[in-house]
Amino acid sequence: MAVDSFRAYLDRLADGGDLAEFEASVSWNLEASAITMLANQRDGPIPAFRSIAESETDAVLVGDPYRGSRERPWDRIAHSLGMASDLSGADYYAAVIDRLSSPREPRVVDRPAAPCKEVVKTGGDVDLLSFPWPYIHQGDGGRYSNLQTLVAPAPDSEWGRWSSHRMMLHDETQASLLLLAGEQVPNLYYYQYERRDEPMPVAAVVGAEPAVEYSADMWIPSGRSEATFAGGLKEEPVDLVTCETSDLLVPASAELVIEGRVLPGERLDEGPFGDYFGYMNGPRRSMPTFEIDAITHRRAPRVPFCVEGSGVGYDRNSSSTLEVAAAGPDATLGLRAAGFDVEFAVPWRFTSRTVWVIATDCPYPGYLHELANFVFTTWGMLHIDFFVFVDADVDPFEPRAVLTAVALEADPDEDFHQFGVERMPKVPLNIYQTPDEKEGADVGTSKAKTAKAYVDATTDGEWVRRHADEELRKRARAVLREAGVSGAEFGSDESRGETE
Amino acid sequence: MIPFADYLRGLRRDDDLVAVTDGQRGDVPVDVLAAEALDGNGPALRFERDDGVDLASGVFSGPDQMHCRESAPWSRLSLGLGLDAEAPLVDLLDTVVGLGPTGTPGKTTYTPQAASRTLEDLQALSFPRGVDDTWPVISLGVASITTDAGTHWAPVYGVVVGTDTLRVRVPASLASLSDDGDTVAIALGVPPAAITAAYLLAVADRVESPIRKTGVEGAVPLVPTNGGRVPSATEVVVEATVADSQPDFEPDRREAWEHAVAGASLALDVTRVVATEDPVVPVSPVGRPMADDLQLTGLTTAAHLYHRVNNYWGISPVEWLLLPPSTELGVCFVASDVLYAGFEWQLANILFSFSSLFDTVVIVDGDVPSWDFGRVLSDIWVKAHPSRDWLFSEPDAPAAKRPNYRQDGTTGARLYVDATWDPRWDDSYLAPRVTFEESFPESVRELAREFWSARGLEPADCDPISDGLDGGPPE
CATH class of the missing domain: 2.30.110.10 (Electron Transport, Fmn-binding Protein; Chain A)
Structure with a gap:
């Protein structure tokens, strides 16, 4: 209850x-x-x-x-x-x-x-x-x-x-x-x-x-x-x-x-x-x-x-937790309600309000642009600068999987998309604008505009299988537990929250 | 110099190595267990087998940096190279570089060969077959050959296709030094310094340099074999002749150094196998996340690049450099002083010149410590302006070797992310960080420490990996 x-x-x-x-x-x-x-x-x-x-x-x-x-x-x-x-x-x-x-x-x-x-x-x-x-x-x-x-x-x-x-x-x-x-x-x-x-x-x-x-x-x-x-x-x-x-x-x-x-x-x-x-x-x-x-x-x-500012990098605070635990599920639901077939939308663990990871299929050309455009013009307008799109089978809760996808799949030539150059509003709380660029607006946004971008880290071609099949992996974890390997990652599959 | 077996004993003493018996393992393949332990940021494993050679996995890798942890990905290798597990990254990079051609060769030491027991054939060792492999595999070996210049080392891996036949992959530069009929020695279970040196020579494309001209000479006692010289403390030495220097052999998987330099296949006829009384050799779950060969390739490449950029302009502005296994070597992270406006462009592009592995470079300020990768993964997105500091080249650069895209040779853009303060900015523009040290005066910090000490809340796991700039939060 x-x-x-x-x-x-x-x-x-x-x-x-x-x-x-x-x-x-x-x-x-x-x-x-x-x-x-x-x-x-x-x-x-x-x-x-x-x-x-x-x-x-x-x-x-x-x-x-x-x-x-x-x-x-x-x-x-x-x-x-x-x-x-x-x-x-x-x-x-x-x-x-x-x-x-x-x-x-x-x-x-x-x-x-x-x-x-x-x-x-x-x-x-x-x-x-x-x-x-x-x-x-x-x-x-x-x-x-x-x-x-x-x-x-x-x-x-x-x-x-x-x-x-x-x-x-x-x-x-x-x-x-x-x-x-x-x-x-x-x-x-x-x-x-x-x-x-x-x-x-x-x-x-x-x-x-x-x-x-x-x-x-x-x-x-x-x-x-x-x-x-x-x-x-x-x-x-x-x-x-x-x-x-x-x-x-x-x-x-x-x-x-x-x-x-x-x-x-x-x-x-x-x-x-x-x-x-x-x-x-x-x-x-x-x-x-x-x-x-x-x-x-x-x-x-x-x-x-909240000790704001202490929830970046490895550390957590209330606001970074609420982003992941409250805003994330809500955004996922909102995107689905808007007709986007996303698996999950999850704030990036290391700077939760600036970049989000969205695991999604890409059912038609231009889909990711539409998705980014929708978010940047609605709830993601002021605080979020980046979206990283990964395949639906990449776990957005696992930052290593996301980072690997960015490194191997996001081609600087065609997978980094800037939504116009410095046409978007930005909160003056940011640190990459100069004081001159930030001050002067009277409704709480910076005087200078910024850019928004999304990174397409979905696979373009053949998917490279990186793990053994899941059943074998479960057996391997059981063997490791029996051998005395401890730690959250080696807990029982039930305790790891895995569903059959 | 630490022999491989002693290194494993040290890991076990530190509770960083867990034994897995055949009875526990059942029919789960070794490579799956090794991969799972690494994927879960677990300890190294020693597979104690009833038949065949013992195997050790994860010994050259470690946990990722995606969470605050008590050890770094390179902590085990630091121990293996005679450093403290908590040694700053740059100490490790310097040590690695010192094993290569820019290191100072020491006086050669010859000691008796530890592997004194002659085995009937390769089958006696029962090398493991991976879940997706056709043949039993060997990995993390050092190939040694002799030319007029001396002994040359390079990494080697391959498959066992019979009682006395190996199909192996070595750097093409090593294969080019040998002909059909030449002898080669494959050393398995070498001291960490030796495998590190072999990887460094490969990724730096300096295999043609004989080891007598490298820092590993003198650092590792050696013994002559029918191939080239190998470390005396090697667990298993396989002597062979080159049966075919251009065999029709494509391995199921490739060790990560092949992302950096071209590899070549050799077919070898085994002439002699010797081993220690209770041999143990390393095994890497090649192709899986955080695999040992991936980590070795990343660290030796980082050491090579760190040394080159810090000796290029007559000064050493780079604080540290990393190719994390969590990016599969596809991104280079570098912390540097930005000496003047535009230096960041120069730095990124010289790294592109020195390595074709990656086409993305991330530059962070020199005061970002290497142990705090979480801060790096934050600064990229908050300190770099989304349009001004994500900088793309013209789309006519060659494709990087490591990423999955554009492997057909199509040209494209390179990217560097400048997450440093602009040196043209007035100091008053630079936002102070929110940290325990900067947000509170010392008297308040002391009170806070005392409050938690009284309750037994000690510093977080990742705190001990540091002292000074590259280590430890100043708290």
Whole structure:
């Protein structure tokens, strides 16, 4: 059974020995994030900090709670959804896709039944800085809440639109929100509310139940609702409750809800920030102003955060894990729904938001171009620069297989395709553009455009068989186990998640 | 110099070699087990056989770099060459180069031949037959012949087609030094330094250089045979005459060095087989991912190229260079200082000049350590601009030998990916990395270390492979 709150998720982590609770006092000022980054680097347990120095509340900071293990990043997410442990990547994707195919309408509960209303503060009682928001990296522009779900109005859904946008705190009632034009909620703000000179009501939900967090990291097409897909993921309706200061509905089990408005025509500094590329990006930007009207929360709220930038290369963090474990299955489903016969779409493990691997057949000439064109103009527009296409029988969860395919099958002469030269939008978080190229745009995209590319690493001719037949391989693994060879790769075929 | 048998004992002592008995193996072919162990990044294997010679697989390969691991793909070979398993890659590359023509020959040492037991014929050794093979195979051998210039070594593999007949593949340059009726010795189970030297001579196309003019002379005690000189500690020596220097023989599989240089077939009549009392010889699952011959070809080619580019311009800007087996030698990765704008173009294209294996070069900044291949596989995509830094040549370059495409000789483009900072950029443009060292002051780092030490969470597996630039995170 799926967990139904963030703290229930933490309990499940603790039951599995995956949570390290620290009672000693830790500062929100770099200390919590340094401890978290070390855990990320060492593939250690998830740290929870129960005593935060200089904090006016009894909040518990939790560092990168969704980080998965290096070799099987989806395991903790699968566990939270009540799925079998030890699923292979392919089986995990299949299970998530199966649940996303059966969305469930959410359920609205009364305020007294909503745990997120245990403490309600409005008006002059609102103090954003009373919570221990972490200062994450030396050189960041400020303290951040960066593992949260932003709930915004949706013209086509009564349940609102959920997505992930970080915010940098400025004072007791103001923060800047990273809204990048091209994404649904930012578009709503920049091209509807702001043009009408209206504030856009939003709520930043911190510590939402896991299914909510996962669905917020998915690209749900307009006309559909993240809330229903979250229900599908957990196989139960998500409980929602009405905000104190707007009509927005927020997940009732959330740890903390920050209600307010994104003001039209007003900007605050945002960044620099150590970002998902693994580098500090700058320069400082101007981003829309989030004016806080109310804060509701559970007692002793659990406040998750992500040490962004630490999920590249060999290491994982929450955001890189959510890309693989949430965005990947959703993208696979989305591509299939759009008529593309893909096996799987999986973020590249070493830099998950910049390049994706798609295992697919290539049924007709031009198919890969169509596929890339579809993605680059929809959900892959801002963050993804590259797609690598491999044959449907290449395992996209196995980076060596992908790298081998690129090395042997991608001909520099005809298999590297650039979608025009510097005609595409790009987020200014990147590090390959100069500061001059990045700054100046007022809707969150770089002033200069970029290129997008795809690499066709599918076979053109005869396929070269590289392994013995699978039955013989299974017998070989059994022999090796009997001889004393250990390690995840030599576990039983059941434990490796292989299906007959 | 470490004899092969001692090398295996060392691997077993380090828990990096597992024995597989005939009883455990059943009817699963040796090459399938060897391939599976390598594919799963497992230990080396020793096949303890009731009949025939013992076999050792995976001893010249190792785990890939696709995950953070406690050892590198080259850790075993480092041990075999007398280095620490944790030795930086460049130490290994320097050691490998030192075994070849640019190394300094030492004083020749002759010691008695370890293989003192004469066997009736080749069948007594029961070489293994792979799952897809027609004949029993030998692999990872050193062919030794004598010319007026001295003894020449090259890698050899082949098949056993009778009690006293071998069909083998050797570099064409070695075959050209012999005629029908000439004698040749095939040494199996040689010290790691000897097989490494043979591979280096092949991939550098220097087989015509006698070993007395290479660094392996003096590094490995030798013994004369009816062919050429071989390492004294060799486990099995097969002496033969060339029956046919142009036989009609196409092997089912080819060792990876044949991607780099032309090979040729020889038919050999075996005249004598000698072995140690308890012989053990290496076997590579040729053609499978991470196979020993693939790793040896990649490392010796990397050593050769590393040495050439670092001695070409009178300076040594290249920090390290790799042809990872995970790319099947089809991509060359190089970490270098970019001395001036355009140097990256020069570097990539000189590598294309020096090797025809690959037509893709990836250049990363010189401060990227070789052990952190995960960072390389990230920087390619985030640091290189998708249009400005993925640079293609005119489409009239010859096809590379290793990739599967354009093997009909059609010309095409070459590619280099420049994942380095542009030297023309102002320093303020260079984005600092998010790392434990750069993102936190020392006092905070110390606190974080203490927190986890108290809970027994030690550095990750891949951390120990490092010190300084090419090793270890500075943490």
